[in-house]
Amino acid sequence: MKRSRYKEILKRPSWSPKQLAHYEQSRLRALLEHAAKNVSFYEKRLRQHGLTLRDLRRLKDLSFLPLTSMADLESDSKAFLARGVQRSECVGRCRPGESAQMLRVYLSPEENETREAIGRRIEVFNGLKGRHSCLMILPPNQIPPTSVSLGLGSWRERLLGGRRCCVPASETPPEQLRVLQRLRPACVAAPLWVLMRLAREVREDRPLRFRPRLLLSWGEPARASDREVLRETFGIAPTDVYRAWEFGTIAAECPQHNGLHINFDLVHVEIIRGERAAGPGETGEVVLTALANRTMPLIRYRVGDLATWKRDPCTCGWQGPVLEGVHGRVENAFVLPSGTFVTSRQFEDCLDQFTNVVAYRAIQTGRRKVEVLAVPGTLFQERTTQLLREKCLELLNNEVGVELRLVNELPILAGPRRQSILCKLPGVARSP
Ligand SMILES: [Zn+2]
Known part of the structure; x- marks a missing residue:
């Protein structure tokens, strides 16, 4: 040039x-x-x-x-x-x-x-x-x-x-x-x-x-x-x-x-x-x-x-x-029925406050359904489950239902990026 x-x-x-x-x-x-x-x-x-x-x-x-x-x-x-x-x-x-x-x-x-x-x-x-x-x-x-x-x-x-x-x-x-x-x-x-x-x-x-x-x-x-x-x-x-x-x-x-x-x-x-x-x-x-x-x-x-x-x-x-x-990525964000996107960063900022949770991942399986997998730490208490659910619901504007599941470990995903959210909605449904 x-x-x-x-x-x-x-x-x-x-x-x-x-x-x-x-x-x-x-x-x-x-x-x-x-x-x-x-x-x-x-x-x-x-x-x-x-x-x-x-x-x-x-x-x-x-x-x-x-x-x-x-x-x-x-x-x-x-x-x-x-x-x-x-x-x-x-x-x-x-x-x-x-x-x-x-x-x-x-x-x-x-x-x-x-x-x-x-x-x-x-x-x-x-x-x-x-x-x-x-x-x-x-x-x-x-x-x-x-x-x-x-x-x-x-x-x-x-x-x-x-x-x-x-x-x-x-x-x-x-x-x-x-x-x-x-x-x-x-x-x-x-x-x-x-x-x-x-x-x-x-x-x-x-x-x-x-x-x-x-x-x-x-x-x-x-x-x-x-x-x-x-x-x-x-x-x-x-x-x-x-x-x-x-x-x-x-x-x-x-x-x-x-x-x-x-x-x-x-x-x-x-x-x-x-x-x-x-x-x-x-x-x-x-x-x-x-x-x-x-x-x-x-x-x-x-x-x-x-x-x-x-x-x-x-x-x-x-x-x-x-x-x-x-x-x-779009596939690593929630899309709420109102059309609002909730990004993985917002989700992580919310859940990182829970120091007694070792790892977590959320999967949006339907327009109004999110499943949260959480690996509890040693200081995890019974009421943390309730608090976690409330925080997630608040973040998601109460527009979607949240199902919380405690697991021993998260399934391993390919790729170098931390994927805290997976959106399993098809492309068309993802557009608000
Ligand atoms: Zn500048």
């Missing part, structure tokens, strides 16, 4: 709200036009719903277009590729996870560079300079195959002195720590669970001999207690980043840690509650449109996360859209 182009990308966040809106609108219109003419999935979609491009002129018209999901991508991912695209000439970004099928989203090399550059802009905004090195700890299939460099292009690589390195998240914590101590990077970037595991290793074994300037964390939002552990271990609080493999870096905190700034030039973000758009402060499902991918357009795509719009602008003065927070 040319230096002048990278500089232009860096400057975009200083645009006025009017400029931001104009940019977003024009990109979106161009994308829709392109998709309607060149991508068979969207051609068919528009036809099926009796829509033409004339119906989709303004940003708010976008809501006429039906939602897309990963199931659509899985069933026929080729239908999302623009006509004439050769996959062999593109960069494929694949879905993380070892057991998952190798589902990919393709970008042209230029689009991939843009995605990388916009992703790195958050490092610059959080104080990193070109000379600073960065160590990323990534799932193995997310690591670029070519080299230690993530390929932003020649000039910046030189500035970095080739010190943009990746370590597989599958590597043992002692090995990750050894690399960290040797490289002493200015920035450490990894999913939260990896950082927490690394922090445990540092605390149990070898103290860190340096302090990174920036700690980027994603996958799930860091809790206050996680932040404290990371601050004590690394000497710096983590900066929350919201990423998705299909889209890249969607949003990230600024040094004020006061909400997540959206990368408005990479994705158009909607938050929906059923048919309508969520208002400020309301939690809903995230729907994304990739503005910088014409190779394989994803338009109004249900990414499967819950998030809340921030009520006020960020205190740093940034004029663009800001998320209050991202609250994990």
Whole structure:
């Protein structure tokens, strides 16, 4: 990527709200036009719903277009590729996870560079300079195959002195720590669970001999207690980043840690509650449109996360859209009959107060039915059962029935994330 182009990308966040809106609108219109003419999935979609491009002129018209999901991508991912695209000439970004099928989203090399550059802009905004090195700890299939460099292009690589390195998240914590101590990077970037595991290793074994300037964390939002552990271990609080493999870096905190700034030039973000758009402060499902991918357009795509719009602008003065927070996966939240989502974080904050409960998990099995499994500790008393039930009912607004079951241990679930809530409602029922 040319230096002048990278500089232009860096400057975009200083645009006025009017400029931001104009940019977003024009990109979106161009994308829709392109998709309607060149991508068979969207051609068919528009036809099926009796829509033409004339119906989709303004940003708010976008809501006429039906939602897309990963199931659509899985069933026929080729239908999302623009006509004439050769996959062999593109960069494929694949879905993380070892057991998952190798589902990919393709970008042209230029689009991939843009995605990388916009992703790195958050490092610059959080104080990193070109000379600073960065160590990323990534799932193995997310690591670029070519080299230690993530390929932003020649000039910046030189500035970095080739010190943009990746370590597989599958590597043992002692090995990750050894690399960290040797490289002493200015920035450490990894999913939260990896950082927490690394922090445990540092605390149990070898103290860190340096302090990174920036700690980027994603996958799930860091809790206050996680932040404290990371601050004590690394000497710096983590900066929350919201990423998705299909889209890249969607949003990230600024040094004020006061909400997540959206990368408005990479994705158009909607938050929906059923048919309508969520208002400020309301939690809903995230729907994304990739503005910088014409190779394989994803338009109004249900990414499967819950998030809340921030009520006020960020205190740093940034004029663009800001998320209050991202609250994990839709399937790890309750949805009440009134349409309110109760996130796993809210549930954990409520149940973590019970120090005499060793572990717990709640499963929503019906629109009005939640089953709570709890592993009692040694100080567990008879009346704790009653208190637990009351607290759960209060949290769930008394809208659903709560059945509490005491168990010796919780069934083990796959995946690194703590899953305190499982929502077993089918997708349609999940939408309020
Ligand atoms: Zn800010």
